[in-house]
Amino acid sequence: MAYSTRLTMVALLATLACGLTGSPTSRGALRAAALTLESATMGPAGQGSGSPLSASQFVGWRFLLTKRTAISQVGGHLGGVSGNLFAAIVSLSGASALPQGAPFTDAEVVATTVFNPSLPTNDFRVALPVVLNAGAYALVFGSGKYNAAGAGLLPNGQQTNVAPTLQASYITWRQILPGRYQWTAGSVNSVRLVVVGSEIAGAADFNFDNQINGADLAIWRANVGGPATGGSASGDADLDGDVDGADFMQWQRTAVAALAPPPVAPVPEPDASALIVAGPLLALRLRRRLR
Numbered sequence: 100m101a102y103s104t105r106l107t108m109v110a111l112l113a114t115l116a117c118g119l120t121g122s123p124t125s126r127g128a129l130r131a132a133a134l135t136l137e138s139a140t141m142g143p144a145g146q147g148s149g150s151p152l153s154a155s156q157f158v159g160w161r162f163l164l165t166k167r168t169a170i171s172q173v174g175g176h177l178g179g180v181s182g183n184l185f186a187a188i189v190s191l192s193g194a195s196a197l198p199q200g201a202p203f204t205d206a207e208v209v210a211t212t213v214f215n216p217s218l219p220t221n222d223f224r225v226a227l228p229v230v231l232n233a234g235a236y237a238l239v240f241g242s243g244k245y246n247a248a249g250a251g252l253l254p255n256g257q258q259t260n261v262a263p264t265l266q267a268s269y270i271t272w273r274q275i276l277p278g279r280y281q282w283t284a285g286s287v288n289s290v291r292l293v294v295v296g297s298e299i300a301g302a303a304d305f306n307f308d309n310q311i312n313g314a315d316l317a318i319w320r321a322n323v324g325g326p327a328t329g330g331s332a333s334g335d336a337d338l339d340g341d342v343d344g345a346d347f348m349q350w351q352r353t354a355v356a357a358l359a360p361p362p363v364a365p366v367p368e369p370d371a372s373a374l375i376v377a378g379p380l381l382a383l384r385l386r387r388r389l390r
């Protein structure tokens with residue numbers, strides 16, 4: 100291997116080692132991109148009226164994720180009337196699409212939880228950990244499913260929609276004729292639903308810190324050969340239920356890409372006459388450095 104090539108390799112390996120251990124000086128050491136999406140501003144707590152939530156009316160809000168995101172919590176301005184409610188995140192086929200089911204198909208429900216809403220109404224959060232790819236989703240609150248049997252309400256007094264939310268962004272599952280339920284858009288407005296999470300650097304960001312580095316590789320190593328019981332958090336980059344070489348390859352591709360130097364302006368090619376003059380000088384310097 101030529102001396103200059105060896106130098107380049109040593110420099111590259113040093114850069115990789117630095118980046119893969121998550122050194123604060125490495126290019127990969129970005130802070131996790133925290134993300135809070137909210138449909139509307141928070142009005143006064145303790146409101147007594149709003150859109151009802153029950154087994155006969157679910158209220159949802161459609162939101163877009165532009166990057167793969169680890170959701171940690173959902174919530175909003177909500178109050179209890181009796182018992183508990185469910186929160187569900189539903190995958191949609193597009194930003195203006197409605198859930199396909201009546202009310203949901205199993206395939207489109209990506210996460211659910213049941214919680215006891217605050218009383219009186221207040222801004223609350225409940226844990227709902229799930230990793231979502233970029234795309235369109237709805238956060239839906241309701242009852243009568245997922246073992247939730249209570250009732251509640253979503254106030255909208257003195258609240259304004261937060262862009263890009265419009266009235267059409269809200270959806271409801273409700274009775275439109277006796278015994279007939281369907282999804283409609285835009286029948287409620289200015290209710291506050293919140294999604295909290297952090298954007299992920301890529302499929303191989305197994306600890307969701309928005310970096311792909313040695314910490315993620317350690318997670319893959321600890322779980323390789325086994326089932327991916329924790330999904331992405333187990334090192335399953337391609338989400339096929341196992342932790343194997345394909346997941347490592349995804350880590351490797353993105354880790355190395357994250358460490359690639361930024362593009363530099365092209366250096367003009369020296370003309371042939373300059374090379375003829377410079378050639379012997381360069382050869383002399385290289386011989387001296389190799390001694």
Ligand SMILES: [Ca+2]
Binds near residue numbers: 303305307308311312
């Ligand atoms: Ca990571």
Ligand SMILES: [Ca+2]
Binds near residue numbers: 340341342345
């Ligand atoms: Ca896998």
